[in-house]
Amino acid sequence: MSQIKVLIVDDARFIRDHVSRIVREHFPDYHIDSAEDGEVGRKLMSAQGYDLILCDWEMPGMSGLDLLQWARKQSSYADIPFIMITSRGERDYVLKAIQAGVNDYMGKPFEDAQLVEKIKKYVGKRFETSAESRRKAAQMLAAGQTAAVAKKAKKPKGLAQLRVAAGVLRCAIKEVTLQSVQVVVKREDGIPQLLEQSVVDIEQVSGNSVAQMNGFISGLHANEKSTQTNFISVDIQFVDNDPEKLEVLTHYIASLTKNPS
CATH class of the missing domain: 3.40.50.2300 (Response regulator)
Structure with missing residues (x-):
């Protein structure tokens, strides 16, 4: 050879x-x-x-x-x-x-x-x-050629499970990169703690595999300008460098379909 x-x-x-x-x-x-x-x-x-x-x-x-x-x-x-x-x-x-x-x-x-x-x-x-x-x-x-178009996208980009100390929270994905993800959880299901360790199970669109990404809670945001908001946006910073996990996440990002404007 x-x-x-x-x-x-x-x-x-x-x-x-x-x-x-x-x-x-x-x-x-x-x-x-x-x-x-x-x-x-x-x-x-x-x-x-x-x-x-x-x-x-x-x-x-x-x-x-x-x-x-x-x-x-x-x-x-x-x-x-x-x-x-x-x-x-x-x-x-x-x-x-x-x-x-x-x-x-x-x-x-x-x-x-x-x-x-x-x-x-x-x-x-x-x-x-x-x-x-x-x-x-x-x-x-x-x-997504312009930021204006991107901001109009309202539908979630997929589903995930957020595992924290309080339990497992079902959530919708708003944004995702190889370094972080932003998800939305129902307030009634529980609110994670800032800087808390977490695991995000990101489900493939095909359902064939799941990217289980380790990370920590880096931000919490109310989805509405009200103390009565029913949904909380949660930012998770990934800490994984596992090549197999990153490969699954890369394919997930590539498989996302166009959000209607």
């Missing part, structure tokens, strides 16, 4: 060094190259073939998304595993990456084991984001 080649693209040198160290320690036989921005990465990819791309999103000049879009237009990189490593975990960013053909999405900061599992999963595979996922992502992006 020929030597596996990995390209790391990030404008921050300490991140390139950190990722290189992880790959070198766990996969000593791999060949590693690095690039300080998307344009340098593109030139390296044009000059030789790579089996895995680990790329930052936000870089001067050619961004990670630009590099991904370019790569998917090249026959030699149409199905090469491409993992986006970035601090941007907002829903629209995830959807844009999925639409462009990303294989996976990992938020900063991350643990060594998380990156190692991603590499084990994708190296040697030719897994391409499904056309159906790209179609749904494109629809969702088109639906």
